[in-house]
Amino acid sequence: MNNSPPGTPTRLAALKLLDAVLRRGVPLEAAMDGACAELDRGDDRAFAHAIAAETLRRLDDLDRLIDSATERPLPPDSKARMLLRIALVQALALKTPDHAAITTVLPLADGGPRKLIHAVFSRTMREGTALPDPPHLPAAVAERWRQSWGNDAVEAARLSLGAPPPIDLSLKPGEDSALWAQRLDGISLQPGHVRIASGRRIVDLPGYDDGVWWVQDIAASLPARLAGAGEGRTVLDLCAAPGGKTMQLAAAGWRVTAVDQSEPRLERLRENLQRTGLSAAIHVADATDFAADTPFDAVLLDAPCSATGIFRRHPDVLHRATAAITRDAAELQHRLIAHAASLVAPGGRLIYAVCSLEADEGEQVAKGFLAGRPEWRIDPVHIDELPEGIAPDKVGRVRVRPGALADKGGGDGFFVARFVRSD
Incomplete structure (x- = not known):
């Protein structure tokens, strides 16, 4: 991989993460240390995680897209399918430039599949294909939840899957929920609770060092x-x-x-x-x-x-x-x-x-x-x-x-x- 484009090791880590989850059933967070062992930079580790998580969030839709662009279905666990998932999710969901998305995964393919991966990716980009928003649930999960909770719950789950969840904080008793909601630029849904937007650095927020609250859905x-x-x-x-x-x-x-x-x-x-x-x-x-x-x-x-x-x-x-x-x-x-x-x-x-x-x-x-x-x-x-x-x-x-x-x-x-x- 010494001659590979910069960023290729990050895509290899994402590939290892997906393999751990989909083939071995390991939780994504538990797989991070092993899969990202060769990545020294924190931002590279974070991007490998983001690629894997977004691929898992949109897996069924990515596979439908791949199957529509190939004459014969690729095996579910084939490396070509896994690398296409990684390339496509970057370009279509993570807004990675097309060239960077494909050139950083091709070195991970062995021999012949490189041409297939490049052809499917190029065709998809040329046709301006988009992923559904919100994503679809895996078919088996959607059917199970439909039987248990109904169609409305399945559609609500789809909407939830497509939106970054907020961060909930539990306050220590005696703390003023309205005051902390104002200080943290959030809302309170019940006494002792504050909800803030996702993406904020928790340890930098007011009240963290003082132990006033902790993260809890x-x-x-x-x-x-x-x-x-x-x-x-x-x-x-x-x-x-x-x-x-x-x-x-x-x-x-x-x-x-x-x-x-x-x-x-x-x-x-x-x-x-x-x-x-x-x-x-x-x-x-x-x-x-x-x-x-x-x-x-x-x-x-x-x-x-x-x-x-x-x-x-x-x-x-x-x-x-x-x-x-x-x-x-x-x-x-x-x-x-x-x-x-x-x-x-x-x-x-x-x-x-x-x-x-x-x-x-x-x-x-x-x-x-x-x-x-x-x-x-x-x-x-x-x-x-x-x-x-x-x-x-x-x-x-x-x-x-x-x-x-x-x-x-x-x-x-x-x-x-x-x-x-x-x-």
């Missing part, structure tokens, strides 16, 4: 909010890292025990607790068998899941969350919620949440938990506990679907159920 902030005021009572935050809910609970007056099996992710929690001046007892442990000497007044389980609810910010989940992954995640959630319930004191609450748009991971797990457990019942969430634009379902659970808060920038897909144990 408004939907992700709901489970801890629904725990209420702690008033010195005990709460267990299972699967706690990176710690947004731990900080919420500590700030609300709970004595928090935070458990997660990832030491690196818990290190981020320790840093955020130090920055915000909050405290929690932290344990590195597997949530499926964590033991405590005494039960807790409340347990919050934000369970591992397919994470399809965060597709706006992480479009790779749309291609990684296969039926098998969703099934395995749901099975794990059944085990986790059963164990979490055993750690709740009589009269205490259990809050179960997932950042998923799959009914098998939310509603069905909550329903299965109550079956055969007469000592537990739904503790209905009331509409005045939620921000305007999000409402509980008929039994008092919360399902944040695509389209919620659409006029204000949307929110992640989420499910929350609150249960109470009899005395």
Whole structure:
């Protein structure tokens, strides 16, 4: 690659990122260090990430375009298709000059496919083809969500996929939401919340160094909010890292025990607790068998899941969350919620949440938990506990679907159920 045009190593890193996500099922962020190991500059790493993320955001539309320009379909995992995706997404979505988009990927092709890649790219540019805006969801995802949530939700998801999501901040109790919204040039959708535009450098914003707030999507902030005021009572935050809910609970007056099996992710929690001046007892442990000497007044389980609810910010989940992954995640959630319930004191609450748009991971797990457990019942969430634009379902659970808060920038897909144990 020594004789390749400048920028070619960045495209190679993007190719490695796409291979990690699409062939090996690795999350895009987790693949960054390995794929970008040869890139020294931060801006090159950022551009490789941008190419890969935008390719994943528009993958189905890119493939339709490629298939319309070839006599015979290229294999789904062929290098020629991958390099065409990278070249086309740069020219059509990232506004990279055509010459730079194609000359930096051709050195990555082996032999004959170079002519094909160049011909398809040149024809597409010559014909003035454009990508749909907003992008289409992967067909399997669109059909699954259509069956679960309806056509309107699918169209709302498309709109969300095509727009940069805003950044939500959770404020420490006692902070004036309106004042911070003004200082940060944002809006507040509920007390203790500020929403700002995407693309801003977080660590440079007022209040960051003072620990006044932390980044947390408004939907992700709901489970801890629904725990209420702690008033010195005990709460267990299972699967706690990176710690947004731990900080919420500590700030609300709970004595928090935070458990997660990832030491690196818990290190981020320790840093955020130090920055915000909050405290929690932290344990590195597997949530499926964590033991405590005494039960807790409340347990919050934000369970591992397919994470399809965060597709706006992480479009790779749309291609990684296969039926098998969703099934395995749901099975794990059944085990986790059963164990979490055993750690709740009589009269205490259990809050179960997932950042998923799959009914098998939310509603069905909550329903299965109550079956055969007469000592537990739904503790209905009331509409005045939620921000305007999000409402509980008929039994008092919360399902944040695509389209919620659409006029204000949307929110992640989420499910929350609150249960109470009899005395």
